[in-house]
Amino acid sequence: MRYEDVTTDCALLDPADDGRHKLRDEPLARESTVFCIELPEHGIAGWVYPRVTGDGLAGGTICAFGPGVPGGSIFESFRNVPVADDACFKDWDVGGVRLTLGDPLRTAHIVYTGERVAMDFTFEATHPAYSYDSHPDGCPQYFADNRFEQSGRVKGTITIEGRTIPFDTLGQRDHSWGTRNWGVNYHYKWFHATGEDSAIHFFKMEYLGRHLIRGYVYKDGHMSQIADVDVIDFVLDQDMIHKEIEVSIKDVAGRTTHILSKHFAHQVYPIDELNILNEVATTTVIDGKPGLGWCEMYWDSRYLAHMKQHAHIRR
Numbered sequence: 001m002r003y004e005d006v007t008t009d010c011a012l013l014d015p016a017d018d019g020r021h022k023l024r025d026e027p028l029a030r031e032s033t034v035f036c037i038e039l040p041e042h043g044i045a046g047w048v049y050p051r052v053t054g055d056g057l058a059g060g061t062i063c064a065f066g067p068g069v070p071g072g073s074i075f076e077s078f079r080n081v082p083v084a085d086d087a088c089f090k091d092w093d094v095g096g097v098r099l100t101l102g103d104p105l106r107t108a109h110i111v112y113t114g115e116r117v118a119m120d121f122t123f124e125a126t127h128p129a130y131s132y133d134s135h136p137d138g139c140p141q142y143f144a145d146n147r148f149e150q151s152g153r154v155k156g157t158i159t160i161e162g163r164t165i166p167f168d169t170l171g172q173r174d175h176s177w178g179t180r181n182w183g184v185n186y187h188y189k190w191f192h193a194t195g196e197d198s199a200i201h202f203f204k205m206e207y208l209g210r211h212l213i214r215g216y217v218y219k220d221g222h223m224s225q226i227a228d229v230d231v232i233d234f235v236l237d238q239d240m241i242h243k244e245i246e247v248s249i250k251d252v253a254g255r256t257t258h259i260l261s262k263h264f265a266h267q268v269y270p271i272d273e274l275n276i277l278n279e280v281a282t283t284t285v286i287d288g289k290p291g292l293g294w295c296e297m298y299w300d301s302r303y304l305a306h307m308k309q310h311a312h313i314r315r
Contacts, residue, residue, distance in 0.1 A: 006221055009253060026179055029179055032050065035047065039167055045267075045294075059077070062097070062119070064117045066264065099111075105125070117160050118157075121158075129175075135214050135225060144176040144177060144179070145178025146176075146177065146178065152173070154168075154169055170196070183275065192293045192294045194284075200218070200286065202214070204229055215249075231245065245295055260284065263281075264282060264283055278297045280296070
């Protein structure tokens with residue numbers, strides 16, 4: 001289906017939100033964008049993740065990981081690079097990451113040249129960007145002023161220690177701006193599943209004894225706000241890496257979507273001494289049709305350490 005023909009019951013973003021925002025003068029203010037790719041046929045997944053703090057210091061992480069990567073993963077990063085107030089994501093060139101935005105909220109070109117890994121690819125959205133502010137309760141302010149999520153087609157190359165692999169596949173991106181207080185959640189699941197004619201995202205956060213859900217379902221030409229997520233089951237290995245997750249999702253359009261996602265690559269990503277992300281790239285089955293995806297689970301490192309001592313408890 002053509003992008004222009006997609007319908008939605010979610011409020012649309014301002015095209016200016018594809019660019020950089022003026023952040024409040026707060027210690028945890030930040031803006032970031034991430035692009036994810038999954039290449040299960042090569043045993044490789046990866047991301048490019050540039051960001052900037054409220055005081056104008058840029059950083060980023062770039063990772064290629066999976067059984068097809070020598071040693072299992074290549075992780076490169078940079079931090080504390082001063083950038084001008086008017087430097088924008090529309091034409092961003094910092095720390096080896098070059099990001100050029102094309103049609104607002106629709107296309108982008110990403111280039112990264114590092115020591116052991118390089119990526120050069122385009123992103124073309126298959127549906128409108130999903131704004132967290134489109135939810136009746138808005139975006140959780142401890143995590144961002146607002147953010148958006150989007151699936152699309154990614155085309156280009158990844159080069160790992162001199163070996164270049166071309167790809168034309170499915171991928172995802174997000175963009176977040178505002179306060180990011182990692183420790184408010186004691187657990188969350190950030191989930192994407194993308195097929196040739198469908199895309200699903202949900203963010204299920206657990207905090208203060210409560211939970212909240214944001215996300216969308218795009219299928220049959222219509223993008224709809226998620227009403228509820230039933231995590232039917234998920235499997236954790238002895239290291240607390242999620243190997244499989246099955247979900248059933250209801251949206252406000254009255255549809256139910258069933259998804260099964262299975263691990264093919266993972267990377268542990270410590271944010272700091274207390275906050276850890278387990279990144280898992282997946283193959284998916286969306287209502288019986290194949291796709292690709294990503295499931296990031298957030299944990300407190302103290303809880304992870306405790307549960308690794310009790311690997312027999314996984315339910």
